[in-house]
Amino acid sequence: MSAESLLRPLIRDAQESPIRAMLALAAEPDTISLAGGHPDPALLPRDWLCEAAQSVLSRIDARALQYGGTEGVPALRETICPLLATRSIAVSPAEVLVTTGSQQGISLLARVLIEPGDGVALAHYNYPAALQAFRFAGAQLHALNDDLEGLGELARSAAGKRLKAVYLVPSFANPTAHVLSLSARLRLLDEARRAGICVIEDDPYGELWFEQPPPLSLYALNQTNSIGAHVVYLTSFSKTVMPALRLGALLAPPVIRRGVTLAKQACDVHSGSLEQLFLNRMLQSERLDEHLKRLRAAYKLKADTLTQALASMAGPVLEFSPPAGGMFVWAQFTAAARHLARIDWFAFGRRHRVLALPDKAFAAAGVGGSHIRLSFANPPLAALREGVRRLAVGLENA
Amino acid sequence: MSAESLLRPLIRDAQESPIRAMLALAAEPDTISLAGGHPDPALLPRDWLCEAAQSVLSRIDARALQYGGTEGVPALRETICPLLATRSIAVSPAEVLVTTGSQQGISLLARVLIEPGDGVALAHYNYPAALQAFRFAGAQLHALNDDLEGLGELARSAAGKRLKAVYLVPSFANPTAHVLSLSARLRLLDEARRAGICVIEDDPYGELWFEQPPPLSLYALNQTNSIGAHVVYLTSFSKTVMPALRLGALLAPPVIRRGVTLAKQACDVHSGSLEQLFLNRMLQSERLDEHLKRLRAAYKLKADTLTQALASMAGPVLEFSPPAGGMFVWAQFTAAARHLARIDWFAFGRRHRVLALPDKAFAAAGVGGSHIRLSFANPPLAALREGVRRLAVGLENA
Numbered sequence: 114m115s116a117e118s119l120l121r122p123l124i125r126d127a128q129e130s131p132i133r134a135m136l137a138l139a140a141e142p143d144t145i146s147l148a149g150g151h152p153d154p155a156l157l158p159r160d161w162l163c164e165a166a167q168s169v170l171s172r173i174d175a176r177a178l179q180y181g182g183t184e185g186v187p188a189l190r191e192t193i194c195p196l197l198a199t200r201s202i203a204v205s206p207a208e209v210l211v212t213t214g215s216q217q218g219i220s221l222l223a224r225v226l227i228e229p230g231d232g233v234a235l236a237h238y239n240y241p242a243a244l245q246a247f248r249f250a251g252a253q254l255h256a257l258n259d260d261l262e263g264l265g266e267l268a269r270s271a272a273g274k275r276l277k278a279v280y281l282v283p284s285f286a287n288p289t290a291h292v293l294s295l296s297a298r299l300r301l302l303d304e305a306r307r308a309g310i311c312v313i314e315d316d317p318y319g320e321l322w323f324e325q326p327p328p329l330s331l332y333a334l335n336q337t338n339s340i341g342a343h344v345v346y347l348t349s350f351s352k353t354v355m356p357a358l359r360l361g362a363l364l365a366p367p368v369i370r371r372g373v374t375l376a377k378q379a380c381d382v383h384s385g386s387l388e389q390l391f392l393n394r395m396l397q398s399e400r401l402d403e404h405l406k407r408l409r410a411a412y413k414l415k416a417d418t419l420t421q422a423l424a425s426m427a428g429p430v431l432e433f434s435p436p437a438g439g440m441f442v443w444a445q446f447t448a449a450a451r452h453l454a455r456i457d458w459f460a461f462g463r464r465h466r467v468l469a470l471p472d473k474a475f476a477a478a479g480v481g482g483s484h485i486r487l488s489f490a491n492p493p494l495a496a497l498r499e500g501v502r503r504l505a506v507g508l509e510n511a
Numbered sequence: 512m513s514a515e516s517l518l519r520p521l522i523r524d525a526q527e528s529p530i531r532a533m534l535a536l537a538a539e540p541d542t543i544s545l546a547g548g549h550p551d552p553a554l555l556p557r558d559w560l561c562e563a564a565q566s567v568l569s570r571i572d573a574r575a576l577q578y579g580g581t582e583g584v585p586a587l588r589e590t591i592c593p594l595l596a597t598r599s600i601a602v603s604p605a606e607v608l609v610t611t612g613s614q615q616g617i618s619l620l621a622r623v624l625i626e627p628g629d630g631v632a633l634a635h636y637n638y639p640a641a642l643q644a645f646r647f648a649g650a651q652l653h654a655l656n657d658d659l660e661g662l663g664e665l666a667r668s669a670a671g672k673r674l675k676a677v678y679l680v681p682s683f684a685n686p687t688a689h690v691l692s693l694s695a696r697l698r699l700l701d702e703a704r705r706a707g708i709c710v711i712e713d714d715p716y717g718e719l720w721f722e723q724p725p726p727l728s729l730y731a732l733n734q735t736n737s738i739g740a741h742v743v744y745l746t747s748f749s750k751t752v753m754p755a756l757r758l759g760a761l762l763a764p765p766v767i768r769r770g771v772t773l774a775k776q777a778c779d780v781h782s783g784s785l786e787q788l789f790l791n792r793m794l795q796s797e798r799l800d801e802h803l804k805r806l807r808a809a810y811k812l813k814a815d816t817l818t819q820a821l822a823s824m825a826g827p828v829l830e831f832s833p834p835a836g837g838m839f840v841w842a843q844f845t846a847a848a849r850h851l852a853r854i855d856w857f858a859f860g861r862r863h864r865v866l867a868l869p870d871k872a873f874a875a876a877g878v879g880g881s882h883i884r885l886s887f888a889n890p891p892l893a894a895l896r897e898g899v900r901r902l903a904v905g906l907e908n909a
Contacts, residue, residue: 119741130776151577170565310512356577378643391785
């Protein structure tokens with residue numbers, strides 16, 4: 114047997130993410146990437162981290178260097194609770210599972226919920242690594258619109274018998290920047306409760322609002338209103354603190370949390386303890402509030418810069434709603450320019466030295482062909498304007 | 512649907528590891544645990560870590576705090592290569608995948624190789640978290656003896672059609688301390704090559720030899736002798752440096768490495784970058800050699816202490832081969848005392864304040880009932896002697 118024939122067909126046939134290829138281009142000289150979802154390097158809190166790390170290392174004992182519990186470092190689980198309380202989520206430390214980023218949460222849920230052929234409902238345009246995690250588990254993906262309308266109907270259909278979960282990023286979604294309204298959240302909870310399916314709420318961007326916070330999370334609404342849906346909440350510190358630590362947290366109904374914990378034990382025993390201790394110390398220092406204010410203001414300015422440049426330079430070609438938070442602008446080609454959506458964006462990026470991602474990179478099904486995702490998070494302000502200029506010039510000549 | 516009914520049956524019905532319950536007992540006052548596989552806290556290199564961490568933090572830049580590559584921090588991948596060269600393994604940095612402990616390597620391989628019902632051959636008494644990772648992937652486990660004799664026959668049988676891999680810890684295995692001889696390694700490689708199955712070689716203990724190193728790894732033998740088997744090599748820094756960092760590395764044929772990398776991307780994007788940078792600096796400092804010498808001498812002394820105490824106090828009841836490395840003594844009840852093997856070891860531990868793990872905790876199939884695993888790694892020397900005394904007294908009165 115060849116090594117290839119040993120692989121599961123799902124893995125053997127999996128494509129490298131087109132995003133990875135695009136991001137490789139980003140390293141080329143004088144290239145402006147509006148493609149990645151990376152935080153602004155100027156906003157990564159190096160000093161805050163170093164102070165916390167020094168403090169942890171100066172008093173570290175052998176116990177901290179030993180194997181730890183799968184659920185996470187107890188101090189961090191405790192520190193996360195008051196943070197969640199600011200989001201109207203009431204949990205005790207015992208209910209918090211620390212994960213290696215929220216990506217691990219998604220992947221573990223896929224692994225504990227999905228038998229091959231089971232269904233997951235989600236917005237058509239979605240976070241590619243979530244799509245990948247569900248696909249690798251053998252899930253059947255059911256694409257809905259951004260408000261996940263039709264979930265109830267889907268659940269009552271023939272396919273609904275095997276529907277296990279609905280996955281969503283309710284606030285400032287990737288790639289659409291969509292915010293689910295309060296009424297849509299309540300409707301979704303009600304439909305999920307009736308269908309008895311699991312709501313997987315992935316909330317990496319909720320703290321990155323510009324003018325006002327998004328509606329309460331589905332987890333908080335379900336709890337506060339005693340709705341009785343099975344809601345799992347995933348939060349991440351990648352966007353609010355830094356990606357390198359790879360830490361997030363998962364809240365879930367006890368029986369699901371037990372399954373996820375068993376799966377995590379078999380997956381990596383536990384997440385790295387030092388990084389958990391560093392993050393814990395960072396979160397204890399009360400600098401988070403100040404840091405979040407700084408992030409919100411900086412990303413708002415960057416979003417404004419990008420959208421103003423788009424409006425003034427790419428108006429006839431691209432239209433969009435200004436995002437209310439998060440990291441992305443989801444720009445639609447105007448009817449007259451719709452043919453431009455399907456150009457080769459890799460070749461375009463190489464030629465015009467500006468990178469954007471076509472909607473097909475995010476499509477749960479079908480081929481897209483109407484939008485591009487532009488991220489304002491990573492480049493400096495001047496590069497955002499210059500990037501849009503190159504984009505507009507390139508599209509004019511495409 | 513209840514939350515419970517949403518879980519995959521494999522997860523819903525999974526038992527908490529009996530080891531975890533036993534380890535909870537270890538925290539009780541005046542209890543000596545010979546049950547865990549935790550390194551000796553006195554041998555965890557706190558100062559070495561702190562110096563490396565200070566050095567990394569003093570010059571850390573924003574790029575290191577950003578998202579990194581799924582394959583691992585480039586500097587660490589480079590540093591690992593000369594380490595592997597000391598084990599006669601020749602690889603380039605591009606061939607090294609950094610994992611969140613070798614546990615993640617096992618789990619990722621299960622996920623990329625195993626469709627439900629596919630087979631994995633392994634020694635009957637085995638590392639429980641590996642058994643769990645394969646079970647969660649839906650694998651059919653085929654239990655062989657410690658030398659994995661009968662692999663060729665199994666591969667040619669009806670079940671062999673779905674046999675995907677053989678998993679083994681070739682040196683100082685958990686729980687048996689077994690070392691696969693050179694001829695057994697070569698035979699296994701030959702049989703695996705003929706069957707076209709993947710050899711998953713898990714080598715967490717290979718560096719912890721007492722008098723002489725174990726035979727070359729199957730990976731090295733396969734490479735050096737151009738045998739042409741599909742060998743995956745997993746190494747871990749949990750036992751040689753410290754468990755808290757949760758870092759290991761995986762080597763695999765390119766097509767399998769590609770699959771594992773895609774799966775890791777969906778699993779946790781990448782392992783924590785800070786801990787990778789810390790480990791990299793530690794490994795660069797050339798203190799590893801000295802540290803390994805210290806570990807080998809200390810664990811040899813601890814193994815001698817345990818085995819001498821066993822021979823002098825538990826001779827009529829337990830027999831064993833002194834281990835040549837690793838962390839475990841695999842003790843068999845003598846024919847006259849065989850009935851003692853099946854006592855309730857949890858109750859025994861609570862009553863006599865000494866913990867040991869019965870063979871059934873490690874059984875890939877069937878019920879065991881002949882051995883216990885005693886670990887000498889964690890307790891201080893006096894506690895090892897006192898632990899054996901309690902064990903002997905308890906067994907006399909059982």
